[in-house]
Amino acid sequence: MTTETTSPPGAAHDILLAQAQEALAFERARADRAEAALEAERERAEAARAEAASLRALLGPGPGMTPAAAAAALGITAAALCRLEEQGRLMAGRSPGGHRRYAEADVRALQEELGTWTGMLLTAGQVAVMFRVDPKTVGRWASAGKLTRDPAGRRGYRESEVLALLRGAPEGGKA
Numbered sequence: 001m002t003t004e005t006t007s008p009p010g011a012a013h014d015i016l017l018a019q020a021q022e023a024l025a026f027e028r029a030r031a032d033r034a035e036a037a038l039e040a041e042r043e044r045a046e047a048a049r050a051e052a053a054s055l056r057a058l059l060g061p062g063p064g065m066t067p068a069a070a071a072a073a074l075g076i077t078a079a080a081l082c083r084l085e086e087q088g089r090l091m092a093g094r095s096p097g098g099h100r101r102y103a104e105a106d107v108r109a110l111q112e113e114l115g116t117w118t119g120m121l122l123t124a125g126q127v128a129v130m131f132r133v134d135p136k137t138v139g140r141w142a143s144a145g146k147l148t149r150d151p152a153g154r155r156g157y158r159e160s161e162v163l164a165l166l167r168g169a170p171e172g173g174k175a
Contacts, residue, residue, distance in 0.1 A: 064093060064101030073107055074114060084110070121156030130166055 065073070070090075071081045084090045090110055092100040124135040127147070131138070138157070141147045146165065147157050 064095070065104055065107055067092075067100050067102070070102040070107045074111055076114075120159040121150055122159050122162055123156055127157055127162050130162065 067078050067081055071078045074081065076084075081090070085092055090102060090106055092102055095101050122130075124138040127138045128135040138147065142149050142157070148161060150156050150158065
């Protein structure tokens with residue numbers, strides 16, 4: 001008779017039980033990670049809903065003004081409107097489609113602030129010709145506060161302000 005080395009019948013059962021327990025622990029850990037990811041996604045969705053609600057409150061009951069409409073109302077270009085937004089002087093919300101929208105109240109307030117600036121603007125070169133000075137001198141005057149650059153981000157100086165300075169300039173074209 002040959003002697004075979006076999007494990008006792010209970011040992012195979014113990015090995016299978018241990019393997020099943022390992023697989024169960026792995027699946028539980030995987031389910032926990034999936035549940036944590038789902039919870040994080042729920043929190044992100046809730047934050048997005050809250051942000052959308054605050055933007056809806058900001059924009060009011062209407063859909064808000066498009067960038068083109070806001071720029072036209074302010075008398076500036078769309079690029080200048082973006083600069084105002086970057087400077088923090090105007091806040092844009094988003095439509096459900098992701099497009100920028102501006103609250104009409106904010107645009108009206110900015111209209112009042114920029115209201116005197118919607119007239120004719122003169123470049124530094126044009127002002128320099130009027131005063132018979134170098135354009136760099138016009139820049140220095142602006143830095144010194146004698147002239148004010150357009151706050152809407154457009155390049156130039158308000159014509160009425162330049163003319164007032166020109167009328168008050170001493171003879172010889174020096175300001």
